[in-house]
Amino acid sequence: MIEFRLLGPLEVRRCGGSPSLGGLKQQTLLAYLCLHQNSQVSIDGLTEAIWGERAPASARKNVQLYVSRLRQLIGREHPTPRLVTTGGGYMLAAEPGAVDLDRCHGLWRLGRQHLQEGADERAGELFNEAIGLWRGPSLTGLAQTVVMQAEAARLEQLRITLLADYFEARLNVGQHADVIPDLVRLVALHPHQEELRRHLMLALWRSGQRHEALATYRQGYHLMVNELGIEPNRRLRLLHRAVLADGAEPALRPLAT
Structure with a gap:
């Protein structure tokens, strides 16, 4: 199984290794598709995320080139994850949990459910597991445009919310x-x-x-x-x-x- 890691420097883990992801623009494209896992992202949306308002005339061709290179990296031997060409752009089709952000959201939602129900000890365990997915600041080096800066801020707010919920659970059990x-x-x-x-x-x-x-x-x-x-x-x-x-x-x- 291929694992995509956004909660820290961008990484792809495959068979115990971390292949090179190419230059920053190619990495930004992959990160943005991971952020919107299983949703179509238009070429215009990718262009804005990668270059902002300073997209070159060759932006569309460059996006196509980056996707081609990333497809070679990911491989085609499994049904998912894969980069799918859609009507107006691309989509990262991936099973649940392939992207660490997806796993984090799942643990957070389950932890909040336990917190609402008063199962504070279990909630704390789930929040702690979610927090443990972070390896450092998210999207390191990739927040070069307004779009990616907003995404990095959103991930940081998620981390802070997780921390707040974790300490809520610990306070509820008298720690x-x-x-x-x-x-x-x-x-x-x-x-x-x-x-x-x-x-x-x-x-x-x-x-x-x-x-x-x-x-x-x-x-x-x-x-x-x-x-x-x-x-x-x-x-x-x-x-x-x-x-x-x-x-x-x-x-x-x-x-x-």
Whole structure:
């Protein structure tokens, strides 16, 4: 089975090896098809992803050349995965799980289902497995156009959401003290991610560090107001009020998706 890896530097794993994927433009084409696995991508869409607004006159021929080279790389001995020519473009036809992003989404959805049902320990295991698919920043070196930059940002937001759900599950099973160091690091790296900040506040409060929890909120409040011009979201504000009163925790399960 051929495995396509997007969650880190682009890789194709085949029979234990990683063949060369050619130049950056050819890699960008493959990455974009993987991002839209089993969906038709037009030649115009591929051109925009590869060159942006500076596509050469030879762009269409170059796309055809890249697809031909990638077909040789993938091979034709299995029904899938394969690069299919469609009416107006191309499609990566692949079975479930051939692309690591597809596996990640599957684990995330299943983990969220368990989280909604209160099966927090199992949810944490699934989220942790999904997080483990990341090998580094996604689309390294390939985010050269507005389209690919948006795709890289989307993947990074997925990773952060997974992390937030993972810590939600760990907090729900009482591991508040254990998660504080990781949450401190993550909030410093992603200061505008409100769910991570909320988890850190809750972990600190449950660990008897009420003043630190309040300081974490104040820092986030000033960042949101001064840099983004908005106040923290409702979940964060409710927790802040509870910490201020040193009363009962707000009864908020993860939001349905």
